[in-house]
Amino acid sequence: MGILSSSIARKVAMALSAFFLMFFLLIHVSVNLVSVFSEDAFNTASHFMGTNPLIQYAMQPILLFGVIFHFVLGFVLELKNRNARVVKYYKNNGAANSTWMSRNMIFSGLVILAFIVLHFIDFWFPEVNYKYIAHLPEDPSRYYGELVHKFENPIRVGAYVVAFIFLALHLLHGFQSAFQSMGCNNKYTKYVKSFGKWYALLIPALFIFIALFHYFSH
Amino acid sequence: MNLTLKIWRQKSPEDKGKMVEYKVTDISEHMSFLEMLDVLNEQLVEANEEPVAFDHDCREGICGMCSLYINGEAHGPDRGITTCQLHMRMFNDGDTIYIEPWRAKAFPVIKDLIVDRTALDRIQQAGGFISVNTSGNTQDADAILISKHAADEAMDAATCIGCGACVATCKNSSAMLFVGAKISQYALLPQGQIEASDRVLNMVRQMDLEGFGNCTNTGACEIECPKGISLVNIARMNREFLKASLKG
Ligand code: HEM
Ligand code: SF4
Ligand code: FES
Numbered sequence: 001m002g003i004l005s006s007s008i009a010r011k012v013a014m015a016l017s018a019f020f021l022m023f024f025l026l027i028h029v030s031v032n033l034v035s036v037f038s039e040d041a042f043n044t045a046s047h048f049m050g051t052n053p054l055i056q057y058a059m060q061p062i063l064l065f066g067v068i069f070h071f072v073l074g075f076v077l078e079l080k081n082r083n084a085r086v087v088k089y090y091k092n093n094g095a096a097n098s099t100w101m102s103r104n105m106i107f108s109g110l111v112i113l114a115f116i117v118l119h120f121i122d123f124w125f126p127e128v129n130y131k132y133i134a135h136l137p138e139d140p141s142r143y144y145g146e147l148v149h150k151f152e153n154p155i156r157v158g159a160y161v162v163a164f165i166f167l168a169l170h171l172l173h174g175f176q177s178a179f180q181s182m183g184c185n186n187k188y189t190k191y192v193k194s195f196g197k198w199y200a201l202l203i204p205a206l207f208i209f210i211a212l213f214h215y216f217s218h
Numbered sequence: 219m220n221l222t223l224k225i226w227r228q229k230s231p232e233d234k235g236k237m238v239e240y241k242v243t244d245i246s247e248h249m250s251f252l253e254m255l256d257v258l259n260e261q262l263v264e265a266n267e268e269p270v271a272f273d274h275d276c277r278e279g280i281c282g283m284c285s286l287y288i289n290g291e292a293h294g295p296d297r298g299i300t301t302c303q304l305h306m307r308m309f310n311d312g313d314t315i316y317i318e319p320w321r322a323k324a325f326p327v328i329k330d331l332i333v334d335r336t337a338l339d340r341i342q343q344a345g346g347f348i349s350v351n352t353s354g355n356t357q358d359a360d361a362i363l364i365s366k367h368a369a370d371e372a373m374d375a376a377t378c379i380g381c382g383a384c385v386a387t388c389k390n391s392s393a394m395l396f397v398g399a400k401i402s403q404y405a406l407l408p409q410g411q412i413e414a415s416d417r418v419l420n421m422v423r424q425m426d427l428e429g430f431g432n433c434t435n436t437g438a439c440e441i442e443c444p445k446g447i448s449l450v451n452i453a454r455m456n457r458e459f460l461k462a463s464l465k466g
Contacts, residue, residue: 007392007432008422008459077432081390084431086323090224090237091316093290094389097441103389105434177435183460185453 010077015181017070018174022199024063029203032210039144046143050127071113078106101173108170115163122150151214160211164204171200219245219311223258225270226318228327235327237316247307251294252277252284254306255317271330277302279444282379285386286331287318292383292442300381300444320386324393324428335382337428338396342380344424345417346400348409359409368406375402377445384439384447390431395439397425398451405458415462422459 004010031049035042049055094103101108126146130136151157175196179189220243228235242258249257252274259269275283284301288294294304309315317331325333350356376399384395401418404410410417433452440449 005426006422006459006463007394007426007430008456009463010432011456012460077434081392081431081434084323084391084429085321087321087327089287089290089318089321090226091290091318092287094438096291096295097387097438098389098436102434102436173435180435180449180453181456183453183455183457185450 004073010073011181014070014073014077015178017066017073018178020062020066021070022171022175022178024066025203029206029210033206035144035147036210036213040141042147043141043143047138047140050131050143051138067116071109074106074109099173101169102177105170105173108166111163111166112170115159115166118159118163122156148214148218151211152218154215157211157215161208164207167207168200168204171204172197175200219247219306219309219313221245221254221309221312222314224314224316225331226327227270227330228319229329231326231328237318245306247305249306250277250302251286251288251304251306252302271328271332273332274302279303280379282381285320285333285382287316287320287386289316292320292387293381293444297441298444298446300379300383303444320382322382322385322391322430324391324430325382325385333382335380337430338380338382338393340428341393341397341421341424342400345413345420346404348404348413350409362408364407372403372406375399375406375447375451378403378443378447379445381444383442383444385430387438387442388431388433389436389438390434392433392439393425393428393430394433394452394455395443395447395449397421398449398453398455399447401455401458402451405454414458415465418455418458418462422455 004013031042031045034045123146131138151160176189176193179185179192179196184192220241223240223242224237225240226235227238240258240262242254242261245254245257252272255270255272262269273283273285275281277284279300279302282300284293286293286301288301288304293299293301295308296304319325319327319331320333320335322333324337325335327333378396378399380396382393382396385391385393388395401421404417405414435449435452437449440447
């Protein structure tokens, strides 16, 4: 794998892609949050994100690459790590020395991946179809209605809530882990850890709040 | 106290091996875990059975030879100790105790509870040293000033006894706590600077070649390490590695 042939290089690559995803999540939740306050502002923001060439042709492909890179490397790491212990323990007390979150990144990751697939089918494919395949006329006020419509289905809202709980679990370990992977472990680490806890709980909680808000208010 | 032991028995590296159940009686709570195994082995020898093979040497927590995965934890349930320092008072009468060898692809079983840990030696040989001229004009080490802080941290890293508990306990069988400690003990001192790049690149390469896994920062190693080696050492190794890689 060239540059990724070393274990530490893989750790660093994992952390860099994770930082990028966490930054993206911050932007995503900000835009979604606007929908709670103002239909017009949400339409404006979404229209900007959906038509700005820099975002569409530069940021979007990078994001797509980042997501795929992160979970493919996650699978590679998981496989390599499973291979590093051929005979398993009869009795292993993992809970004695590590958190559930840290031992199950692949499972929380898989739930997030399943959600991303659903999310693509729900929002991204129709969006790409609308703009680039069907070439429908651009309507800057369509976004809010589409969003509200998606959150009418209780099953979808339920899946949404579950996925974001797993995202929180993923980030509860992941946020501080990414700093450690980059070699940052110093007198500021205790602040990184507490900020990470806030981030890991708050961002998914906001996504959940937005979904429930639209579900109950329409 | 009376105990039921479930112990991994394996005649040779090729043997498949299995868990075998034994009973021991009248174990004093003042005994160390290894002394309890000595009692079992005397019992087995008297019955003309093969005693259980396990590693040990100093029996005072400094050599790193004793190993054992006891009830699902490296060196058993206590903290900051090796197995020779584990007391039977940590257990209760009637307990069933599982005793297994360190498990990792890089630590193949030799016999019963003894595993081959020479992979750690080969990592050390790949760069865990400094080259000094010993032809008679060696500089006095005290002539080089070192801050108290750096000296303390280097000393802490150097207390690693190479027991391999970090590997055994890691869900990924990663040796990064060991390698991080071995790199840190030089990276923190002026004498270690000259060979710093080669050291970290070679030791990490050897670590990967031996088949250890990738660290995912679960922190289990730091908790189970008998010498309290901190994750800070892994972060330092990552920095050293990045620095050396970027320099090319
Ligand atoms: C928006 C989505 C996601 C975010 C924000 C995210 C974030 C993170 C973070 C911060 C880490 C810690 C990185 C490190 O320790 O260096 C991480 C690790 C990991 N992620 Fe994700 N992740 C996401 C999606 C996924 C998906 C879809 C998978 C797919 C299976 C996945 C699998 C993993 C695995 C296996 C690890 C552990 C690897 C390691 O710690 O070295 N993640 N993720
Ligand atoms: S880091 Fe700790 S657990 Fe690992 S080999 Fe050294 S002393 Fe043993
Ligand atoms: S026998 Fe030496 S550390 Fe246990």
